[in-house]
Amino acid sequence: xxxxxxxxxxxxxxxxxxxxxxxxxxxxxxxxxxxxxxxxxxxxxxxxxxxxxxxxxxxxxxxxxxxxxxxxxxxxxxxxxxxxxxxxxxxxxxxxxxxxxxxxxxxxxxxxxxxxxxxxxxxxxxxxxxxxxxxxxxxxxxxxxxxxxxxxxxxxxxxxxxxxxxxxxxxxxxxxxxxxxxxxxxxxxxxxxxxxxxxxxxxxxxxxxxxxxxxxxxxxxxxxxxxxxxxxxxxxxxxxxxxxxxxxxxxxxxxxxxxxxxxxxxxxxxxxxxxxxxxxxxxxxxxxxxxxxxxxxxxxxxxxxxxxxxxxxxxxxxxxxxxxxxxxxxxxxxxxxxxxxxxxxxxxxxxxxxxxxxxxxxxxxxxxxxxxxxxxxxxxxxxxxxxxxxxxxxxxxxxxxxxxxxxxxxxxxxxxxx
Amino acid sequence: xxxxxxxxxxxxxxxxxxxxxxxxxxxxxxxxxxxxxxxxxxxxxxxxxxxxxxxxxxxxxxxxxxxxxxxxxxxxxxxxxxxxxxxxxxxxxxxxxxxxxxxxxxxxxxxxxxxxxxxxxxxxxxxxxxxxxxxxxxxxxxxxxxxxxxxxxxxxxxxxxxxxxxxxxxxxxxxxxxxxxxxxxxxxxxxxxxxxxxxxxxxxxxxxxxxxxxxxxxxxxxxxxxxxxxxxxxxxxxxxxxxxxxxxxxxxxxxxxxxxxxxxxxxxxxxxxxxxxxxxxxxxxxxxxxxxxxxxxxxxxxxxxxxxxxxxxxxxxxxxxxxxxxxxxxxxxxxxxxxxxxxxxxxxxxxxxxxxxxxxxxxxxxxxxxxxxxxxxxxxxxxxxxxxxxxxxxxxxxxxxxxxxxxxxxxxxxxxxx
Numbered sequence: 001x002x003x004x005x006x007x008x009x010x011x012x013x014x015x016x017x018x019x020x021x022x023x024x025x026x027x028x029x030x031x032x033x034x035x036x037x038x039x040x041x042x043x044x045x046x047x048x049x050x051x052x053x054x055x056x057x058x059x060x061x062x063x064x065x066x067x068x069x070x071x072x073x074x075x076x077x078x079x080x081x082x083x084x085x086x087x088x089x090x091x092x093x094x095x096x097x098x099x100x101x102x103x104x105x106x107x108x109x110x111x112x113x114x115x116x117x118x119x120x121x122x123x124x125x126x127x128x129x130x131x132x133x134x135x136x137x138x139x140x141x142x143x144x145x146x147x148x149x150x151x152x153x154x155x156x157x158x159x160x161x162x163x164x165x166x167x168x169x170x171x172x173x174x175x176x177x178x179x180x181x182x183x184x185x186x187x188x189x190x191x192x193x194x195x196x197x198x199x200x201x202x203x204x205x206x207x208x209x210x211x212x213x214x215x216x217x218x219x220x221x222x223x224x225x226x227x228x229x230x231x232x233x234x235x236x237x238x239x240x241x242x243x244x245x246x247x248x249x250x251x252x253x254x255x256x257x258x259x260x261x262x263x264x265x266x267x268x269x270x271x272x273x274x275x276x277x278x279x280x281x282x283x284x285x286x287x288x289x290x291x292x293x294x295x296x297x298x299x300x301x302x303x304x305x306x307x308x309x310x311x312x313x314x315x316x317x318x319x320x321x322x323x324x325x326x327x328x329x330x331x332x333x334x335x336x337x338x339x340x341x342x343x344x345x346x347x348x349x350x351x352x353x354x355x356x357x358x359x360x361x362x363x364x365x366x367x368x369x370x371x372x373x374x375x376x377x378x379x380x381x382x383x384x385x386x387x388x389x390x391x392x393x394x395x396x397x398x399x400x401x402x403x404x405x406x407x408x409x410x411x412x413x414x415x416x417x418x
Numbered sequence: 419x420x421x422x423x424x425x426x427x428x429x430x431x432x433x434x435x436x437x438x439x440x441x442x443x444x445x446x447x448x449x450x451x452x453x454x455x456x457x458x459x460x461x462x463x464x465x466x467x468x469x470x471x472x473x474x475x476x477x478x479x480x481x482x483x484x485x486x487x488x489x490x491x492x493x494x495x496x497x498x499x500x501x502x503x504x505x506x507x508x509x510x511x512x513x514x515x516x517x518x519x520x521x522x523x524x525x526x527x528x529x530x531x532x533x534x535x536x537x538x539x540x541x542x543x544x545x546x547x548x549x550x551x552x553x554x555x556x557x558x559x560x561x562x563x564x565x566x567x568x569x570x571x572x573x574x575x576x577x578x579x580x581x582x583x584x585x586x587x588x589x590x591x592x593x594x595x596x597x598x599x600x601x602x603x604x605x606x607x608x609x610x611x612x613x614x615x616x617x618x619x620x621x622x623x624x625x626x627x628x629x630x631x632x633x634x635x636x637x638x639x640x641x642x643x644x645x646x647x648x649x650x651x652x653x654x655x656x657x658x659x660x661x662x663x664x665x666x667x668x669x670x671x672x673x674x675x676x677x678x679x680x681x682x683x684x685x686x687x688x689x690x691x692x693x694x695x696x697x698x699x700x701x702x703x704x705x706x707x708x709x710x711x712x713x714x715x716x717x718x719x720x721x722x723x724x725x726x727x728x729x730x731x732x733x734x735x736x737x738x739x740x741x742x743x744x745x746x747x748x749x750x751x752x753x754x755x756x757x758x759x760x761x762x763x764x765x766x767x768x769x770x771x772x773x774x775x776x777x778x779x780x781x782x783x784x785x786x787x788x789x790x791x792x793x794x795x796x797x798x799x800x801x802x803x804x805x806x807x808x809x810x811x812x813x814x815x816x817x818x819x820x821x822x823x824x825x826x827x828x829x830x831x832x833x834x835x836x
Contacts, residue, residue: 011626013454015444016597016637018436026433036431037466039459048455055473179434208429219434274699274720280706281692281699284720288698291774291807299722299730302692302702308717308760342726356709389709 001173002060003034006052008068008077009151010043021066021149021156028160033173033223034062044068049080057084057144061171064164067151069134071113077148078137082121085141089119095126095135102133127163131155138167145171175223177205178230182218182241183251185402192216195244203233213391214398215257247411250402257401258286258293264408265296270345270374272404274300275313275338277325278352278368282397298344303334313337326351326363328380331371339373346374346407350400354389368396372403379407419591420478421452424470426486426495427569428461439484439567439574446578451591451641452480462486467498475502475562479589482582485569487552489531495566496555500539503559507537513544513553520551545581549573556585563589593641595623596648600636600659601669603820610634613662621651631809632816633675665829668820675819676704676711682826683714688763688792690822692718693731693756695743696770696786700815716762721752731755744769744781746798749789757791764792764825768818772807786814790821797825 005022012019022039030036037060042049049068056063068077082089096118103110117134120126127136127147132155137148147164149156184192189211196218199207206221220237224230242249250260265272274284281302287293301312306325309315315333323329334349352368359365364384371380381403385395423440430437440457448454455478460467467486474481486495500507514536521528535552538544545554545565550573555566565582567574602610607629614636617625624639638655642648660667668678683690692702699720705711719730724743727733733751741747752767770786777783782802789798799821803813 011624013444013457014448014597014639015441015446015454016626017628018441023433023436026431028433030432036433037461038470039431041457043455052456179432206429206432208434210435221432276699279703280711280715281694281702281718281720282706284699284722285697285703288696288700288720288722289808289811293698294722297698297722299720299726300699301719301730302699302706302717304702304706304712304715304717311761312717312719312759341730343729390707393707 001034001062001171002037003029003062003064004037004056004060005039006049006056006063006065007039007041007151008044008049008065008080009041010045010074012041012067013043019066020153021151024153024157025064025066025160029062029064030221031177031179033175033177044074044076046076046079046083049077050083053080053084053141053146057141057146060144062145062147062168063141065146065148066156069117069136069148069150071111071117071133073113075116078116078119078121081124081137081139081146081148085121085139087122087124090122091115092118092120092126095120098128098135099133125167127159129155129159130162131158136163138164175225176227176230177221177223178227178234179222180220180234180237181253182220182238182245182249183255183257184216184218184245184248185214185250185257185398185405186248187216187245189216192218192245196241197244199237199240201233201236201240203229204237207237213387213394214402247406247409250405256286256289257398257405259290261287261401261405261408262290262293262296264405265346268345268408270408271296271298271343273298273338273342273344273347275334275347275349276300276302277304277309277334277350278354279350279393279397279400280304282393283348283350283400286397286401298342300342301334301338309334313341324363326353326367326369328369328371328382331369332373332378332380335371335373335378344374346372346404348372348400348404350396352383352392352396354392354396356389366392368392368399370396370400370403372407374407379403419452419480419589420455421447421480421482422455422474422478423447423457424467424474424481424483425457425459425569426462426467426483426498427459428463428492430459430485431461437484438571439569442571442575443482443484443578447480447482449595449597451593451595462492462494464494464497464501467495468501471498471502471559471564475559475564478562480563480565480586481559483564483566484574487535487554487566487568489529489535489551491531493534496534496537496539499542499555499557499564499566503539503557505540505542508540509533510536510538510544513538516546516553517551543585545577547573547577548580549576554581556582593643594645594648595639595641596645596652597640598638598652598655599671600638600656600663600667601673601675602634602636602663602666603632603668603675603816603823604666605634605663607634610636610663614659615662617655617658619651619654619658621647622655625655631805631812632820665824665827668823674704674707675816675823677708679705679819679823679826680708680711680714682823683764686763686826688826689714689716691716691756691760691762691765693752693765693767694718694720695722695727695752695768696772697768697811697815697818698722700811701766701768701818704815704819716760718760719752719756727752731759742781744771744785744787746787746789746800749787750791750796750798753789753791753796762792764790764822766790766818766822768814770801770810770814772810772814774807784810786810786817788814788818788821790825792825797821
């Protein structure tokens with residue numbers, strides 16, 4: 001079954017706003033087994049939308065539009081549907097009543113043009129909107145089904161699930177598509193590509209890589225006649241990824257480096273503290289993104305200035321002078337200081353040069369030292385990451401989280417200071 | 419002049435990847451005065467891309483494709499161009515030579531299919547790629563200009579600027595479009611909408627609002643015959659926004675709350691420290707996003723546990739017991755402790771409940787206290803923000819930055835503890 005997605009809205013044209021609806025719909029419909037044949041963004045222009053609708057209805061089984069259903073004169077999706085189907089717009093009294101009630105419930109006056117939202121192409125069905133005023137529309141055009149949903153994401157999603165999906169039962173594809181995301185740390189995107197190599201497993205219709213600073217995701221898609229078969233095929237991919245990536249694989253789906261670290265700390269009954277210089281609190285922030293992180297993360301220090309490294313963490317003045325703030329020695333002293341002052345089982349310390357200024361030949365922008373201390377041992381790792389300030393900071397913070405993760409897994413090497 | 423954008427790539431269809439190229443191109447071409455008539459994402463499918471190309475070439479003056487120019491068999495944009503124009507693909511010897519040289523320079527073997535990248539539709543021009551192996555293509559189709567650029571953003575941008583733009587000189591619109599972004603803190607999107615009200619200024623073709631947690635952007639677009647006129651119209655909008663929003667307007671364009679705070683601290687010759695509980699380092703991280711922030715941001719504390727609030731910041735045990743960790747009293751004691759221990763001119767402290775757990779009737783999820791101390795006075799503000807954990811944390815961190823900004827501007831009220 002083929003589907004085409006059309007997002008309508010002049011505000012989406014100039015490139016200052018991304019259209020998130022059709023991305024969301026593409027995900028939902030793909031996982032149901034639909035093949036997405038196009039995603040198009042168009043201005044609020046009756047002729048242009050109607051033209052695209054007619055072409056899409058000839059090519060595909062389903063066309064889903066989002067946006068252009070509001071009460072104002074700019075909102076022209078209803079008109080475009082009527083134009084494409086060569087039908088007139090008629091007032092749906094029940095729809096008007098429900099819109100009136102909605103405004104009355106909120107004690108707001110009915111805005112001019114509110115009745116426009118109750119007009120549907122002749123023969124079309126209304127899709128109720130429990131979260132806003134704009135009802136959706138469902139109709140046939142030739143052999144295709146057409147649905148128009150509101151552009152507001154928090155109204156669109158529920159309307160898709162509750163109103164549209166039940167109406168699509170008869171054309172829901174018999175093949176099931178399933179999807180699993182694997183998350184890899186410690187390797188670049190091209191290293192992941194190389195390590196993954198060729199994958200030839202039955203039912204696996206696609207493997208793609210998505211890289212971000214410090215983490216690479218492998219997205220696996222499979223198609224099968226039944227859900228259990230699809231899951232079985234994904235389990236095969238799972239074993240293969242585990243085998244090829246070992247401890248570099250840190251999670252699946254919604255798991256993050258922080259949640260993986262959290263689970264390991266909980267399992268060990270251990271606590272963690274941080275001391276950050278160049279990442280300026282980003283590592284602590286990543287750790288506390290996880291609900292319940294107060295169970296193992298005690299807190300930490302952002303010692304951006306040398307003085308605070310000395311006063312708050314007890315880094316010796318002499319070490320700062322002799323080795324410089326960005327050095328293995330200072331990272332190590334920061335970690336030790338943070339652990340002593342917080343009483344945490346482990347402390348993670350970071351010092352580096354995020355740029356754009358401050359680099360030298362010996363200590364370039366992107367250089368960072370990550371020290372981890374706890375249970376009687378301290379290890380320091382040295383990194384040099386490419387990229388701009390933002391990228392470097394993210395990569396350093398994630399490298400630090402990956403160090404404690406490996407240590408908790410028992411696969412941490414002794415560190416290096418090369 | 420009308421332009422249509424087509425992004426090609428099967429990997430873009432299932433909704434797991436956003437297409438950033440056409441967003442970037444829409445911005446670049448809009449600011450040159452082109453009207454973007456559609457942005458379409460299509461799979462690597464010769465027939466489908468050719469069909470869309472022919473339709474777009476009939477409707478518009480320029481069509482820009484991105485993606486599908488790589489060396490592999492999936493990359494079919496060249497074939498689609500040839501099909502749409504009904505021409506054959508011919509080998510461009512100069513292009514092949516340059517691709518060979520590129521691989522030789524990197525000491526990599528020429529991959530199978532590399533010569534595919536040197537094949538162009540008859541009569542088309544090659545667009546040199548100095549940053550990758552895939553050359554671009556420029557050609558005519560009927561009255562329209564067609565350009566195909568590589569999908570990799572860091573190759574696409576420079577090729578657009580250096581190779582494509584000079585070839586578009588003759589169709590560059592005579593009307594100039596300009597754009598300015600205004601940034602507002604302390605108001606919700608609907609409050610900004612209401613405060614802005616109707617704007618009727620000559621040349622102003624659009625004002626739109628983009629909200630994110632804690633910050634609302636007003637995007638203003640103007641069209642004029644000359645650049646100076648466009649700038650003049652934007653200056654009029656600027657005065658109007660300043661007048662209507664006063665100190666809620668904190669910046670323009672690339673400015674952020676953190677950079678605004680930084681500029682004010684530098685002007686005053688003051689320094690800042692932070693003490694964070696529920697935001698877990700996010701405020702420090704925002705502050706240190708700004709290059710050069712080490713000039714005024716000394717560092718801070720992430721005191722996620724009550725014990726660290728006591729041990730690191732000296733918050734009295736009795737206050738924690740009597741008022742609870744999320745209270746005006748504890749926020750105030752955290753700020754005082756942070757200022758004393760760092761010697762900063764100002765200290766900003768945050769304590770709150772980010773959820774999803776931990777809320778009560780008296781202290782719901784979303785409750786936060788922000789304390790600011792320095793130059794002899796301390797003020798505490800209480801907030802209750804809606805949203806999920808992520809949204810609440812961002813809003814609280816931004817509200818905290820906005821408190822110090824207002825204080826430095828001299829428009830801070832005395833705080834409240836209601």
